[in-house]
Amino acid sequence: xxxxxxxxxxxxxxxxxxxxxxxxxxxxxxxxxxxxxxxxxxxxxxxxxxxxxxxxxxxxxxxxxxxxxxxxxxxxxxxxxxxxxxxxxxxxxxxxxxxxxxxxxxxxxxxxxxxxxxxxxxxxxxxxxxxxxxxxxxxxxxxxxxxxxxxxxxxxxxxxxxxxxxxxxxxxxxxxxxxxxxxxxxxxxxxxxxxxxxxxxxxxxxxxxxxxxxxxxxxxxxxxxxxxxxxxxxxxxxxxxxxxxxxxxxxxxxxxxxxxxxxxxxxxxxxxxxxxxxxxxxxxxxxxxxxxxxxxxxxxxxxxxxxxxxxxxxxxxxxxxxxxxxxxxxxxxxxxxxxxxxxxxxxxxxxxxxxxxxxxxxxxxxxxxxxxxxxxxxxxxxxxxxxxxxxxxxxxxxxxxxxxxxxxxxxxxxxxxxxxxxxxxxxxxxxxxxxxxxxxxxxxxxxxxxxxxxxxxxxxxxxxxxxxxxxxxxxxxxxx
Numbered sequence: 196x197x198x199x200x201x202x203x204x205x206x207x208x209x210x211x212x213x214x215x216x217x218x219x220x221x222x223x224x225x226x227x228x229x230x231x232x233x234x235x236x237x238x239x240x241x242x243x244x245x246x247x248x249x250x251x252x253x254x255x256x257x258x259x260x261x262x263x264x265x266x267x268x269x270x271x272x273x274x275x276x277x278x279x280x281x282x283x284x285x286x287x288x289x290x291x292x293x294x295x296x297x298x299x300x301x302x303x304x305x306x307x308x309x310x311x312x313x314x315x316x317x318x319x320x321x322x323x324x325x326x327x328x329x330x331x332x333x334x335x336x337x338x339x340x341x342x343x344x345x346x347x348x349x350x351x352x353x354x355x356x357x358x359x360x361x362x363x364x365x366x367x368x369x370x371x372x373x374x375x376x377x378x379x380x381x382x383x384x385x386x387x388x389x390x391x392x393x394x395x396x397x398x399x400x401x402x403x404x405x406x407x408x409x410x411x412x413x414x415x416x417x418x419x420x421x422x423x424x425x426x427x428x429x430x431x432x433x434x435x436x437x438x439x440x441x442x443x444x445x446x447x448x449x450x451x452x453x454x455x456x457x458x459x460x461x462x463x464x465x466x467x468x469x470x471x472x473x474x475x476x477x478x479x480x481x482x483x484x485x486x487x488x489x490x491x492x493x494x495x496x497x498x499x500x501x502x503x504x505x506x507x508x509x510x511x512x513x514x515x516x517x518x519x520x521x522x523x524x525x526x527x528x529x530x531x532x533x534x535x536x537x538x539x540x541x542x543x544x545x546x547x548x549x550x551x552x553x554x555x556x557x558x559x560x561x562x563x564x565x566x567x568x569x570x571x572x573x574x575x576x577x578x579x580x581x582x583x584x585x586x587x588x589x590x591x592x593x594x595x596x597x598x599x600x601x602x603x604x605x606x607x608x609x610x611x612x613x614x615x616x617x618x619x620x621x622x623x624x625x626x627x628x629x630x631x632x633x634x635x636x637x638x639x640x641x642x643x644x645x646x647x648x649x650x651x652x653x654x655x656x657x658x659x660x661x662x663x664x665x666x667x668x669x670x671x672x673x674x675x
Contacts, residue, residue, distance in 0.1 A: 249645025254609025265531030307581035329552035342617020353574030354398035367406035380519030568608030576601025634667035
């Protein structure tokens with residue numbers, strides 16, 4: 196039992212109220228106080244997001260996770276499969292498809308060869324799709340993983356597994372674990388910030404929840420225009436001095452209740468009020484791009500369509516890590532192309548390719564890439580088999596969910612760039628070299644941040660939980 200859990204059961208005050216043996220209790224409280232372990236010693240006016248030391252020297256200090264919700268098609272973007280042309284429009288032998296986990300189509304569905312042209316990029320010769328021309332310019336900085344796999348073949352379970360290590364609700368997400376372990380170097384902004392673009396995600400807030408961790412570790416959803424957070428500005432007639440006086444009164448009441456109950460969520464509430472007060476000064480400046488040179492705005496594509504929404508978020512991500520925010524999550528939805536693959540995939544690439552590459556380039560030229568771990572990917576990939584939802588329409592083919600073999604890429608923060616890790620078979624159905632499970636990815640991310648993933652735990656309901664559950668191995672091939 197941790198001290199905080201003990202406090203929830205019996206505080207010093209409740210002992211005096213309920214027990215006759217007050218002398219022994221007072222003595223115990225005094226001894227614990229000398230060790231700095233009483234509630235008053237742990238919680239008074241301290242920042243719960245203060246920086247903490249990891250288990251060992253980290254390579255990365257910050258994380259930017261570009262989550263491409265819905266499952267981008269690795270067959271058309273990252274993992275060329277010319278052998279599919281041989282079977283295009285035909286069903287594959289049952290011996291090849293019997294183990295497939297499919298959400299909507301049958302294993303007898305026809306093969307859909309990709310019309311994309313793949314070319315070597317960078318000095319490393321990484322093969323990338325012609326729909327990713329900007330990413331090709333930073334190929335030597337990224338590590339492309341072609342052998343990711345997961346256990347879930349539907350969106351919400353897949354997203355839960357990717358970010359919480361479990362398909363069950365209520366677990367802390369990756370960003371919350373990172374901030375729990377490292378705290379934040381920003382005094383005036385949240386430690387975990389979420390930015391969105393596109394049409395919304397299946398998982399929603401469960402992708403950035405704190406689960407059973409205290410709520411000050413959860414992601415804070417920012418907007419990319421206007422007030423970063425709704426109602427952050429004071430209403431007319433409320434001065435900063437009046438607001439400060441109101442917050443002081445609220446803090447006194449909350450601290451009194453905290454002393455009586457030991458409820459850590461009250462401590463989180465106090466911290467949230469104080470952070471919101473400080474954010475009123477810092478957050479508007481964050482969205483003011485007037486200090487950004489014109490060539491930087493042009494590099495990201497901030498002032499044009501269709502790149503503008505995702506470009507603004509990528510530029511904001513760089514500005515956030517510059518200001519000490521520990522974990523930034525960019526959610527762009529949706530890549531769930533069950534139909535009209537050529538049309539929809541092209542549009543998402545047009546939106547995201549330039550800003551994502553610009554973020555890598557910008558971080559590198561500022562000396563931030565070495566300490567910022569950047570991740571790009573979805574909850575699973577897409578099948579090499581076609582899904583036809585509207586056969587009466589031309590060019591309507593799409594691809595179903597494919598959890599058994601898909602691609603993601605990483606850069607910076609301890610990752611070895613300019614390499615491809617993992618290999619799938621000639622048809623893209625299964626992994627044949629260096630399989631990397633979602634839990635392995637999580638373990639590797641935590642390793643880059645200085646953590647042994649088996650030791651970053653939180654006791655809840657009588658046992659120690661961790662992000663990687665009871666699995667996961669650090670993938671040494673990914674590391675610089």
